[in-house]
Amino acid sequence: MVLSACEKHRSVDVCMQGMETFGDVVYASIIDRFIKPYRVCENLSMCPRTTQKDSLKKYIEEVLKDKPDREVLKPTKKSTYTMLQISDPHIDLDYLEGTNAYCDLPLCCHAADGAPVDNKHAAGYWGTISHCDLPRVRNIL
Numbered sequence: 001m002v003l004s005a006c007e008k009h010r011s012v013d014v015c016m017q018g019m020e021t022f023g024d025v026v027y028a029s030i031i032d033r034f035i036k037p038y039r040v041c042e043n044l045s046m047c048p049r050t051t052q053k054d055s056l057k058k059y060i061e062e063v064l065k066d067k068p069d070r071e072v073l074k075p076t077k078k079s080t081y082t083m084l085q086i087s088d089p090h091i092d093l094d095y096l097e098g099t100n101a102y103c104d105l106p107l108c109c110h111a112a113d114g115a116p117v118d119n120k121h122a123a124g125y126w127g128t129i130s131h132c133d134l135p136r137v138r139n140i141l
Helices: 002-007 012-035 037-043 056-064
Strands: none
Touching: 002 012, 012 037
């Protein structure tokens, strides 16, 4: 069932690899959420509810109830600095300029992806906004 749902969005190879990697966790989560005896009993309204249905809206209200008011800062004449912060970069040592950046896999821009049909879908020297991680650090720095 999960595999057939995956195949509507990804290739069979990607789905199979995903199932091999995450299948145990997904299976355990489904069992825990729906199949445990007390859950089945509650969901079929055959016994009193022992768990509480959560409301996201109520949860957000509870978390934010004692949030202080936002202080509006007044502009000053002091110097400002421009800063670039990069967090969680994914460097791909196999990134190859000119390869297909829009393949059927979760990660593209590798030699195995071949050349794109249209050059506008080619992996660029500085990186590509597509299904690719960043090229080697030396290219960026």
